[in-house]
Amino acid sequence: MMKKVLFALLAACSIWVAWDYTRPVEKFVVKTTAGEGDTLWHLVGDVMQREGDNRDIHEVIYYTREISNIKGTLQAGDVVLIPVEVRK
Template identity: 70%
Template sequence: MKKVLFALLAACCVWAAYDYSRPVDNYVVRTVAAEGDTLWHLVGGVMDSEGDHRDVREVIFWTRKISNIEGDLQPGDVVLIPIEVRK
């Protein structure tokens, strides 16, 4: 049983090292908020379409920072969404 657990642990470590070493594309997607849009909706939609698998709350935090959004999202606000995609 210990050998099986050790082999599983080793396989997980190899997979994590492989995943960490893959190149990453970082870029920003610019969008404009429309009536009724929320950051959750905008950021989640862009992340899904671009293939970003990070936690949406983390990306919303950075979106607020780089877009200078302090309160609620208003129609016409320019929203800059940082995207990170592993190749």
Template identity: 35%
Template sequence: MSKTTKGLVKAFIITAILLAGLVFLTGGSAAKLAIRAHGFLFPSYSRTLVAYTVGEGQTLWEITGRYMDQQDKYRDCRELMHDIAEYNNLNGVKWLQAGQQIVIPLYKEI
């Protein structure tokens, strides 16, 4: 084993021991803090499906705009519009028909 590899192994072992000691000394609160941080970095969402009837002359863009403020997952309308199109198998469809039923998948952070 080279000097560099030995040094990396030692550094890894020392780091693991220090982290284990920190968790032990704080009664696991460090682990709880890490879990909360994970939720902040990678939020969880609950999905609600909303039935929608397309009105005369409505576009997917217009319908998407109506629901942007009712969801937490996307900041860009195009992302929600993509989800709606995928969920309803509308990829490649150029026009919506008046009276057509679609489902709007909305995601709220939990």
């Protein structure tokens, strides 16, 4: 009995994951300017939460650094470009 329940649960999860990956992904960039005391962690995290981006924040911070050309510590006045991906 337990094996049947686990198998049914696994099948349902597999179907849901397959369906989720077929949904279109909307990609866009959010432009913001760093203020005094801002960190990439907080800026990126706030944008991801607001827009509904469920990726790993470390991945998004990496790409944010790349496209924003941020080499070291974030400074007030830096323009930050945050790449967002949202499944519809």
